Amino acid sequence: MIFGIIPLILFIIFLYFYLKDPRRIINGFLFNAFFCSFLLFCLIASYQSKYENLHLIIAIPVLALIMMLPFGIVALMVGLFLNAKTLMRKEGRRFSNCLTLLAAIGILLFLLLPIINPTSLFSSHLQPIFSGIALIAVYFFVHLSNFLTAYFLYQFNRPRRNQDFIIVLGSGLINDKVPPLLASRINKAIDFYWKQAAVTTPPTIIFSGGQGPDENLPEAEAMQKYAIEKGIPIEHTVQENRSINTYQNMLFSKQIMDSLKDKYKSIFTTNNFHLFRAGLYAKQAGLNSQGIGSKTAFYYWPNAMIREYIAIVMMGRKRHMKVVGVILGFVTFLSVISFIFS
Structure with missing residues (x-):
């Protein structure tokens, strides 16, 4: 069937881009396009099939998904409210x-929009502007879907145990001590270190993090001390103590690695929620390095993912501003035309 060729082609294109560089949001778009086209192919194939049982096998899950979607949105809203309560109790307000x-309040307002119907309070000449706002919302929803898919796909990245360096990204000290969030990043590097040391030459661990305004020592120094107490030989560790953000973590660590070795392989460790964006910064710094993520407490993960997405949007803000500007400009033009010729 010719419809089956489309998802196959999309999957091949996705696989090519993902294997070439898994640190791309376009990977999420291509996988989503493949998945949607594959579902459509399954529906068309079942509809054209002579076997009624096949119709039911395909149709029942699709109908169940459509019926469950409204309940899923409500469940997500409730879950976000509960998560906010837990997070603020444990991490502070x-x-x-x-x-x-x-986000929960935003979903609640979205659910109330059909009841409130705010467009009825304004002139009909402004309807194109409301349509434009809805289109912008759809644009960011698609972008969010692509980001989440690319993020989850990147979690499957498994670098080989032949690395020369492991970069551990800093995340801040508490009372000049390594907090649990940062400890999980160091422990991930230590675990990889020992697994590689068991089969080949152990890598050098670069602890990357400068000194914050409320800290009495650089993060890198505290991180190195923590790792040495866990049994890592000091000669297999290096401090990068100048960086104040993730991009500088990557850039300054690259400078250290370039000074130590001509050709090398490296990975970085961070928390799983931060993994994809850190990979983008590594690419910006000219570092051909993939990451491995440490686990994060579940109550902390949803809030952190929202923060990550906002940061991803800001990284591509010029492109998003162009898209939003074109949409708003076009619908404003339609509103003006509607007003003039009414």
Whole structure:
């Protein structure tokens, strides 16, 4: 069937891009396109089939999914409200910990829109602008879907145990001590170190993190001390103590590796929620390095993922501003035309 060729081609294209570089949001778009085309192919194939049982096998899950979608949105909203409560109780009431609460409120307003119907309060000439706002929302929903898919696909990245360096990304100290979040990153590097040391030459661990305004020592120094106490030989460790953000983590660590070895292989460790964006920064710094992620407490993960997505949007803000500007410009033009010729 000719319809089966489309998902096959999309899968091949996705596989090519993913194997070439898994640190791309386009990988999420290509996989989503493949998955949707494959589902459509299954529906068409079952509809054209002579076997009624096949119709039911395909149709029942699709109908169940459609019926469950509204309940899933409500469940997501409730879950985000509960998560916000748990997060603020454990991590404190800071704005950065309120993102799941804001997301839940946003979903609630979205569910109430058909009841409130705010467009009825304004002139009909403004309807194109409301349509444009809806289109922008769809655009970011698709972008979010692509990001989440690319993020989950990147979690399957498994670098070989033949690395020369492991970069551990800093995340801040608490009372000049390594907190649990940062400890999980170091422990991930230590675990990889010993697994590689068991089969070949052990890698050098680069601890990357500068000194914050409220810290009495650089992160790199505290991280190195933590690893040495865990049994890592000091001669297999290096401090990178100048960086203040992820991009600098990658850039300054690359400078150290370039000075130590001409050709090398490297990976980086961070928390799983931060893994994909860190990979993008590694690419920006000219570092051909993939990452491995440490586990994060489940209550912390949803808020962190929202923060990651906002950061991803900001990284591509010029492109997003162009898209939003074109949409708003076009619908504003339609509104003006509607007003003039009414």
